[in-house]
Amino acid sequence: MSRILSISILLAVLAAFGLACESKKAKPVDPRDAVKKVGDPGALPRIGDPTDPTALIAPLNPDDEKKPLVTFNGAPAITLGDFANNLKKQSPYIVSTYTTVEKKLDFLDSMVRFELMAKEALAQGLDKHPDVQRTLKQALIQKLMATTFESKLSRDEISDDDTKKYFDANPKEFMQPEQVQASQILIRTKPDASAAEIQKARERAKHVLQEVKAQAANPLAFGEFAKKHSEDMATKAQGGDMRFFTRAEEMGAFPKEVSDAAFALKKAGDVTPELVRSQHGFHILKLTDRKPPQQKPFNNTIKAQIKNRLYRDRREKSFNAFLAELREKAKVQIDKPLLDLVKVPKMSTTGGPPRLGGTPPGVRVTPVPAKR
Numbered sequence: 001m002s003r004i005l006s007i008s009i010l011l012a013v014l015a016a017f018g019l020a021c022e023s024k025k026a027k028p029v030d031p032r033d034a035v036k037k038v039g040d041p042g043a044l045p046r047i048g049d050p051t052d053p054t055a056l057i058a059p060l061n062p063d064d065e066k067k068p069l070v071t072f073n074g075a076p077a078i079t080l081g082d083f084a085n086n087l088k089k090q091s092p093y094i095v096s097t098y099t100t101v102e103k104k105l106d107f108l109d110s111m112v113r114f115e116l117m118a119k120e121a122l123a124q125g126l127d128k129h130p131d132v133q134r135t136l137k138q139a140l141i142q143k144l145m146a147t148t149f150e151s152k153l154s155r156d157e158i159s160d161d162d163t164k165k166y167f168d169a170n171p172k173e174f175m176q177p178e179q180v181q182a183s184q185i186l187i188r189t190k191p192d193a194s195a196a197e198i199q200k201a202r203e204r205a206k207h208v209l210q211e212v213k214a215q216a217a218n219p220l221a222f223g224e225f226a227k228k229h230s231e232d233m234a235t236k237a238q239g240g241d242m243r244f245f246t247r248a249e250e251m252g253a254f255p256k257e258v259s260d261a262a263f264a265l266k267k268a269g270d271v272t273p274e275l276v277r278s279q280h281g282f283h284i285l286k287l288t289d290r291k292p293p294q295q296k297p298f299n300n301t302i303k304a305q306i307k308n309r310l311y312r313d314r315r316e317k318s319f320n321a322f323l324a325e326l327r328e329k330a331k332v333q334i335d336k337p338l339l340d341l342v343k344v345p346k347m348s349t350t351g352g353p354p355r356l357g358g359t360p361p362g363v364r365v366t367p368v369p370a371k372r
Helices: 002-020 031-035 080-088 101-123 130-150 160-169 195-214 221-229 256-264 300-330 336-341
Strands: 068-072 075-079 179-188 241-245 276-278 281-291
Touching: 068 080, 068 101, 075 080, 075 101, 080 101, 130 300, 160 300, 179 195, 179 221, 179 256, 195 221, 195 281, 241 256, 241 281, 256 276, 256 281
Parallel strands: none
Antiparallel strands: 068 075, 179 241, 179 281, 276 281
8 A cells, every 4th residue: 555655756757847848739729719610610619618628528338448558568547437537637728739640649649658767767776765755755645634634623613693792702803903094294214324414313303393283273384394305205195194094003104203203193283392212214204193092893794704713723633632632542652852852053033933833834823913
């Protein structure tokens, strides 16, 4: 059984090489030819479903499927069923061009080359190569996951009642965070600016702030100053308007220093009493409006998000239980002291070591986002 699986995966590994080497490819078919009347010269077979190539190929009876189409040294290598099944995997318009024996021989030739290369690889014992064995294990795990979980778990099993219960039980997760609308005047500093250049920008920003404070009673003054002095091209033309935004830690669009200063302003019209320093330069902010936190509506978009989350939760829980059962049956024991024999040099890194998941190689389980 192991050797059969090894052969199967080896064939899959070689697929890219066998079919990629095909030199005789069918010419692209003009889709306009497909609408010619049946019986016209050059007309193609009628396509019932243009996305289904099997609609073009008449089904074989079981006895014909088993008939050897190609033999190697007298032994069956490719059956008629193998040929038909491979042909069905092509696009419908490509399938529709293989109407003659000559065309079918072109396609069959690519399959023969594929089988010959696989046969030679097996003769050289490449099915026992560690890389092939690892690929085999990954394919087996993927198939195990598909048969054990994918076929038994479905998003459709999660009802609207399930999603509504989750929505009601987790109100904070579906809150639109507080937002403010502010305007800004930015005096920029370059990332590599010298101390003298930074001081010059600071003095200029202080002067602008004094002008803003002097005109505090004029509601239009801040916008005019922004158009005149601000060096933020994204907001300058709009009088510094930054539109509504959330806090920086809630995926806001502005640096934390700017976000914190804007949210610290109490009422519309208030201006930051001091300059706000960020990596971009010196900011002067004016609060325009504020929106308190509010509950998001339970609409189809939210419903779909919850359904996906509940599906991932159930899939993760089912997988972890299954893996725990396997570990228990296998009575897994680890000789930890042996790990010290594998010496790994320490490296200086700011990102830290890669995060390792609890799933085996070849298994892809989407993590559930953390709740707020």
